[in-house]
Amino acid sequence: DVTWMAARLLDSLLGSLLTRTGEQSESAMMAQMAPILRKTLRSTVWVLGVIMAMNNAGYDVGALLAGVGIGGLAMGLAAKDFVANIFGGITIFVDKPFVVGDRVLIDGVDGTVVEVGIRSTRIKTLAGRIVTIPNHKFTDSVVENVTAEPARKIRLDLGLTYDTTPERIEEAIGILREVVEKHVGTENNTVIWFSGFGDFSLNVSAIYYVRKEADVSLTPGAINLEILRRFNAAQLEFAFPTQTLIHQGDEAPNPTAP
Numbered sequence: 545d546v547t548w549m550a551a552r553l554l555d556s557l558l559g560s561l562l563t564r565t566g567e568q569s570e571s572a573m574m575a576q577m578a579p580i581l582r583k584t585l586r587s588t589v590w591v592l593g594v595i596m597a598m599n600n601a602g603y604d605v606g607a608l609l610a611g612v613g614i615g616g617l618a619m620g621l622a623a624k625d626f627v628a629n630i631f632g633g634i635t636i637f638v639d640k641p642f643v644v645g646d647r648v649l650i651d652g653v654d655g656t657v658v659e660v661g662i663r664s665t666r667i668k669t670l671a672g673r674i675v676t677i678p679n680h681k682f683t684d685s686v687v688e689n690v691t692a693e694p695a696r697k698i699r700l701d702l703g704l705t706y707d708t709t710p711e712r713i714e715e716a717i718g719i720l721r722e723v724v725e726k727h728v729g730t731e732n733n734t735v736i737w738f739s740g741f742g743d744f745s746l747n748v749s750a751i752y753y754v755r756k757e758a759d760v761s762l763t764p765g766a767i768n769l770e771i772l773r774r775f776n777a778a779q780l781e782f783a784f785p786t787q788t789l790i791h792q793g794d795e796a797p798n799p800t801a802p
Contacts, residue, residue: 632679703745729758745783
């Protein structure tokens with residue numbers, strides 16, 4: 545009777561606690577964990593109650609526990625991957641390296657988290673496929689949360705023809721700065737410089753940051769299009785790979801030679 549009352553009391557308290565926690569967190573994984581935790585706690589209470597009853601009845605509980613320990617060790621070794629995934633899921637829930645809806649990158653898989661479960665996590669890749677990853681991978685691997693980045697860094701490299709004068713290089717840098725800094729989707733920490741002498745071009749480079757709320761694809765596209773318009777209007781010519789071939793033929797034969 546005591547075991548039954550203790551099991552019912554703990555089950556009721558844990559059920560109420562998990563229900564409130566699940567409502568606050570709105571986590572699908574908590575909804576999956578709640579019944580497992582409740583059953584585990586109930587089973588633990590009943591096992592302890594049975595052991596105490598057998599001890600009071602005069603049975604050798606020590607030998608029984610030794611046998612259970614050996615069996616538990618064997619089961620633990622057999623189910624180590626399953627247990628690792630369970631603890632991986634708990635780690636994700638507690639540490640929150642990402643939440644459902646975040647874009648993450650792990651072991652070459654780039655996509656959006658659609659579900660976090662007890663054993664595995666499902667990610668929808670950029671190609672639209674669903675990839676299921678065991679939770680222990682998230683504790684053994686580096687996880688990059690792309691959604692959490694404050695801004696997206698963009699590097700732009702342009703090549704101008706070698707007949708471009710230093711003054712025209714400065715003009716190109718000014719146009720780049722004006723286009724990038726005036727766009728509403730960029731931050732104000734832009735860096736633009738004359739980056740070097742290429743094989744066939746004079747290189748101008750720019751580093752700017754796309755704001756978190758801006759589109760990381762459309763913003764660079766709009767900036768590139770405006771740069772093209774402005775460079776064409778200023779008659780700044782882009783370089784392209786060229787080669788100069790010098791052919792040296794054999795000397796012409798001497799017609800007077802015997």
